[in-house]
Amino acid sequence: xxxxxxxxxxxxxxxxxxxxxxxxxxxxxxxxxxxxxxxxxxxxxxxxxxxxxxxxxxxxxxxxxxxxxxxxxxxxxxxxxxxxxxxxxxxxxxxxxxxxxxxxxxxxxxxxxxxxxxxxxxxxxxxxxxxxxxxxxxxxxxxxxxxxxxxxxxxxxxxxxxxxxxxxxxxxxxxxxxxxxxxxxxxxxxxxxxxxxxxxxxxxxxxxxxxxxxxxxxxxxxxxxxxxxxxxxxxxxxxxxxxxxxxxxxxxxxxxxxxxxxxxxxxxxxxxxxxxxxxxxxxxxxxxxxxxxxxxxxxxxxxxxxxxxxxxxxxxxxxxxxxxxxxxxxxxxxxxxxxxxxxxxxxxxxxxxxxxxxxxxxxxxxxxxxxxxxxxxxxxxxxxxxxxxxxxxxxxxxxxxxxxxxxxxxxxxxxxxxxxxxxxxxxxxxxxxxxxxxxxxxxxxxxxxxxxxxxxxxxxxxxxxxxxx
Amino acid sequence: xxxxxxxxxxxxxxxxxxxxxxxxxxxxxxxxxxxxxxxxxxxxxxxxxxxxxxxxxxxxxxxxxxxxxxxxxxxxxxxxxxxxxxxxxxxxxxxxxxxxxxxxxxxxxxxxxxxxxxxxxxxxx
Ligand SMILES: [Zn+2]
Ligand SMILES: [Zn+2]
Numbered sequence: 216x217x218x219x220x221x222x223x224x225x226x227x228x229x230x231x232x233x234x235x236x237x238x239x240x241x242x243x244x245x246x247x248x249x250x251x252x253x254x255x256x257x258x259x260x261x262x263x264x265x266x267x268x269x270x271x272x273x274x275x276x277x278x279x280x281x282x283x284x285x286x287x288x289x290x291x292x293x294x295x296x297x298x299x300x301x302x303x304x305x306x307x308x309x310x311x312x313x314x315x316x317x318x319x320x321x322x323x324x325x326x327x328x329x330x331x332x333x334x335x336x337x338x339x340x341x342x343x344x345x346x347x348x349x350x351x352x353x354x355x356x357x358x359x360x361x362x363x364x365x366x367x368x369x370x371x372x373x374x375x376x377x378x379x380x381x382x383x384x385x386x387x388x389x390x391x392x393x394x395x396x397x398x399x400x401x402x403x404x405x406x407x408x409x410x411x412x413x414x415x416x417x418x419x420x421x422x423x424x425x426x427x428x429x430x431x432x433x434x435x436x437x438x439x440x441x442x443x444x445x446x447x448x449x450x451x452x453x454x455x456x457x458x459x460x461x462x463x464x465x466x467x468x469x470x471x472x473x474x475x476x477x478x479x480x481x482x483x484x485x486x487x488x489x490x491x492x493x494x495x496x497x498x499x500x501x502x503x504x505x506x507x508x509x510x511x512x513x514x515x516x517x518x519x520x521x522x523x524x525x526x527x528x529x530x531x532x533x534x535x536x537x538x539x540x541x542x543x544x545x546x547x548x549x550x551x552x553x554x555x556x557x558x559x560x561x562x563x564x565x566x567x568x569x570x571x572x573x574x575x576x577x578x579x580x581x582x583x584x585x586x587x588x589x590x591x592x593x594x595x596x597x598x599x600x601x602x603x604x605x606x607x608x609x610x611x612x613x614x615x616x617x618x619x620x621x622x623x624x625x626x627x628x629x630x631x632x633x634x635x636x637x638x639x640x641x642x643x644x645x646x647x648x649x650x651x652x653x654x655x656x657x658x659x660x661x662x663x664x665x666x667x668x669x670x671x672x673x674x675x676x677x678x679x680x681x682x683x684x
Numbered sequence: 685x686x687x688x689x690x691x692x693x694x695x696x697x698x699x700x701x702x703x704x705x706x707x708x709x710x711x712x713x714x715x716x717x718x719x720x721x722x723x724x725x726x727x728x729x730x731x732x733x734x735x736x737x738x739x740x741x742x743x744x745x746x747x748x749x750x751x752x753x754x755x756x757x758x759x760x761x762x763x764x765x766x767x768x769x770x771x772x773x774x775x776x777x778x779x780x781x782x783x784x785x786x787x788x789x790x791x792x793x794x795x796x797x798x799x800x801x802x803x804x805x806x807x808x809x
Contacts, residue, residue: 496738521742521789569742569789576743576789583738587709600746600783662790663691664742681689683711683740 218257218264219362219372221249221350222531224563224671225379228358231272235314235352242288246273246298247310249348250674252530258489258503259416259440266505267308267348267372268531270672273298287325288313292336299340309337310348310360320353322361327369334363350375358385374414376508378531378562380637382629384411384508396484397437404631411630412437418507418532419443420495420523422471424456424615425537425622426513430475431458432623433511434486441479441488442503444495445471456612494586495519501679505530511622512536515608517579524561524568525680528670533562533629537622538573541609554646556618558625563672565640567665571656578602614646687711689741692794701798706773711736713794721805726755733777734797741794744787748801749777756808763808780804 223231235243252266273294281289295309302309311333313326322330326349334347347363360372375385390410393401397409417438419430422445430443449457449464449471457471459478472490479488493500496518504510504526512523512534520536527534536559544552561567568574581601585592595601621642628634638653645652658666670681678684686693687705692713696703704714718732733749749770755762765781782804787796 518739518743521739525742567790574742574789576739576787579739580737580743580746583743587738659788659791664790666790669691676690677686678689681691682742683687683689683736683738 217362217370218260218262219267219360219370220264221267221269221348221360221372221375223269223375223377224531225377225381226564227269227272228377231312231350232352234272234274235312236316238283240285240316241283242285242313242316243283244275244288244290244311244313246275246294247271247312247348247350248273248298248302249308249310250306250672251308252505252674254506255502257416257506258442258491259487259506264506266530266674267310268529268672268674270307270674285317289329292333295333295336296340299337299345303341308346308348310350312350312352314352316354318354320355320357321359322349322351326351330363330369331367334365334367338365348372359387376531378533380629381632382411382509382533382626384414386410386414390414393437394485400437404627404633408627408631409437413439416440416506416508417442418504418510419475420504420510420512420519421445421514421516422457422475423447423453423513423515424610424612425539425619426511427456427458427460427471427475427478428616428619429511429513429537429622430479430488432619433626434479434482434484434488436623436627437484439484439486441486442491442507443472443475443479443488444491444493444500444503445475446492446494447471449474456610456615458616496522496684498684504532507532509626510534511626513619513622516582517575518583520568520574521576521579522680522682524574525664525670525682527561528563528567528664529673529676529680531562531672533560535560535622535625536568536573537618539610539614539618541611541614543609551647554614556614556621556644556646557641558618558621558643559641560625560629561640561665563665563668565665566656566658567662570659570662570665571641617644687736688713688794692741695793695795708773710772711740712772718801720754724757724808725805726757726760727752730754732801733772734794734801735772741792742789744784744789744792745797746784747782748780748797748804750780751775751777753778766808 234245237243248271249267250270254264257264275290279290279294330349337345337347343365350360358375360375361369363369371387377383393406393409422443448468449460451465460474464474470492476488476490479486523534538557540553540555542553639655641654685707687707706712712735715732717729731751734745737743768779770777770779
């Protein structure tokens, strides 16, 4: 028994919908090429799972179309076989998509027969392990999908996600009613927010000032599956801003991830929370990150950001990255020179964090060197090849928490769309001027991550994220 | 086991340049018998090593390394900032301290590094 999901980005889904609904009231069909994201153990379900990430939409050539009506669509399989060849070469999974302009909201018996036949063709061509995916768009805008495997096994996908300015998860079954705990939140945003949040797997990278706040807020907002990743332990100097941490945690050298998980469990909201100690790019963390539907990046770690930046494009996992700048004025000036917060959401087709210059790749190099080879790090520091750590940055709980609020609100907005106008993918708050603004950035010319589609939906590849690990 | 990113591998394959990926705790790529500028060094060819830091190619590679050690033919001396050793894969490499602040993450790759190596070799000679 396997366990499947499909992920689109908005533009792909729109392109596919256009192809399927080209002729009004008539069933349309198209091919979709998928890449696999194989999750060894989903941290919440404790079993393996495969996420299919949409790589490309392929129209059915006019000469291959045989006939179509409001009740059926048929095409000859010439193009199908050619695509099977490509799938084998490029490690893609082939999907067929069609629509039911007048219902039903489910696959028909005719679909069953056709797809079983296509699976037979696919397995004959590419071997018995070949999977075939079928995606159905039905009349009220819903999407469902299923996976066929040799000889005639078919299994519903648990969800089909369409991600972009809005995040939409389509489920084959009706959601269960929201717990009364959330009654007043339902008054604000309705019950569908609750069912979406409940199904969402939320990763929180970093459980410090912003991360501990993000974790508490996400849980209280109704996220029901949360992963908290941090390598650090609680220290007395953190207690001014770590939500839920206390002196005994510092004394016991508790890990920040464990403390966040404990506090969420104590809320009694039925959240399944998984703490992981480690860096974002540690192998044991990778599988858990791939499992997430959305990730909050709450770390100052540059190498972690480099990693999550790519993850968003390879796996279509939206990364809500946050930063807080607090700078004390240089003498003789006094007071604060800057207090500003930034929340950036990255996901194709948005501009990546590298092109936005929010990652210091030289610092990332130094952070990694310090972790892996402290002797070489010290040598390079003596030779002045690395800058070395500076003084700790100022931190104030109200500001770290406010960034977390901005970030979780970004998630809520992407699910329910409460904002009156689009704010784009980056939002800055300048506390010294009581000013909020949306900021934008263009990709660097030929950035392989965000300016070209090279990596979009590439999912599993060797080396992981096409990056030296 | 692939170490280099896809674009790097494609570039080197297209250029027909032999390369060896080293997958250890410290990852790297070695160009065997890399042809040096004619008549300027005491060697015609050398193995050139580029260490690939975690996060490469978003993170820049730094120096490069030669084996055997290369001296200038005119002075019989090591080129500037190329007299330190670096142990890697059981060999003692000649470290060429040539740094680069111009790396463009998301854009640059092994082709950028090779260009820098060629420039450094030319400038040394
Ligand atoms: Zn049908
Ligand atoms: Zn970019």
